[in-house]
Amino acid sequence: MEAVNISSSFTLLGFSNIPCNQLALFALLLVIYLLTWISNLLLLTSITLSPDLDSPMYFFLGNLSLVDICFSTVTVPQLLHGLCYGRLRISFLCCFLQMYFLVSLGVTENFLLAVMAFDRYLAICNPLRYTSIMNRRVCSILVVASWFTAALHSFLHTFIISKLAYCEDKLIQHFFCDVTALIKIACSSTTLPEMLLYTEASSAIIIPLLFIMTSYSLIAQAIVKLKTAESRRKAFVSCSSHLIVVSLFYGTVIFIYFRPPSSYSANYDRMISLGYTVITPMLNPFIYSLRNHEVKDTLKKLIQRRQLSLPRRGYV
Template sequence: MEKVNLTSGFTLLAFSDLHYNHGVLFSTLLVIYALTWTSNLLLISSIKLSAQLHTPMYFFLGNLSVVDISFSTMTVPKLLSCILRGGTSISFHGCFLQMYFFVLLGTTENFLLSVMAFDRYLAVCTPLHYVSLMNDKVMFMMNISCWVASCLHSILHTYILSQLKYCEDRLIHHFFCDVTSLLKLSCSNTSLAELLIYTEGSMVITIPFLLILISYVAIASAIVKIKTSSSRSKAFSSCSSHLMVICLFYGTIIFIYIRPSSDYSSQYDRIVSMAYTIITPMLNPFIYSLRNQDVKQAMKKLTTQCFSPS
């Protein structure tokens, strides 16, 4: 049975059980994928080349763009293949490698959003000490901690699930190898894996989310105490883009993972999964650039330099 586990792969069915226009969906996803790469690379380049964006907030935002590009690249090409073929095979090792990166990137984005909330808390609530508190050393250490902790978390879950035995029916009704889909295909006892997901996995999501809530409660309290409306507006605008991204990210997670099992629907889960693995990575750079004058000016300057005749 273990030999079968290592040599036999899985089949990703994606949306092959649903009726839809393959051409329209394929073209739409291809455009979204191109926009994701273009917008995030433009944002990363603007942050790197513009001196006024060399601050902790934009440093973390650049990391978030790297996560978004990787998230999209991990899922979209395989999904496009599924649409063309009505399903596509993936090897045993390829499936778990995909799951590893899915958990790694999702957890890293979760941690980065909480770190960005803490950064906004320091900027709004302790503006006079912000530069000394969020110095380069602290900024880099927080960023490295996000990636290292996410890597260890992903290794743990990937290892536990890879040790399970899987039945002959290896049809995954999803467009990537996610944790819940693999648990459903296992023929062995999954109690340890489920316990890990509902304890350590839940903590990885809820603790950063609670830190974000605490940070924004403190930020809201500080903004209310600001006397002038212009200063209040400026303080709120520095957080509004981040709040929108948080709502997009955690809204989809809550819909999929924090709900009664009786409400489970693989069809809706696949659709909602597209939101945070495909749609959100495309929207994030637009949210930050359209609502931030510094980013817009940096992007405008970059595009002018790139397309102006020499």
């Protein structure tokens, strides 16, 4: 047993012990990473520049795109490096910094998804008071509170786990410094970190999820009461993209962090973790863009405006 210090390091196993085509996986993940950046930046640019998207829903969506860009950037470049060179050495400081940002960004996404559900609830169930309640000041407070609260959660979590003593080889069977993987290789008592993990998970994951489920149960009741089929269709379409994103994100996160320790499988966890760290950040902007006519129309206008602004070459 050895206590970690600022000069200590860990070894990230990555996918080096899993039989797969490392080059093909590298190429696939590189394409996904580039698509994540391009699609989220396009969505952010559209929301920032277009007056048609100046509404609370798109303000929250822009913050979600920013979280997705940061979330994938914290993990994917390191994963690509590991696929090229095998096992990757990572310092104590970098490992726990990575954990801090991952937990913080993950919890921020939880809160933002809950805030977006509340926004849809107000828009559908209380449309007459929507603009007065969900004004710019309230939206800013909700977003700042989401980022700040998540940062506090992450700091507490990272601080306690960094105080553990780890076995001499310090081999992390994951492609990033995951909470459960670090607890698994600790040689000192992990009672407090495990209690913190489940407490933090219940407050930062389950409570927002219950809030989302409650909001959508009230939304469903309101949609059923709408008089025309067209009104019900429009209300459902305005919520469907958010529901798909919620299902993708919470499906993988709950599978990873809410199950008995006896069912822990390092190889399986690494594959499932690709879902919420790599796949979901890429899919989110496509889900919102492809199912939203306002976003698609704005993107078309921006592309057309860009084409018109390009200088045309003449012929001599």
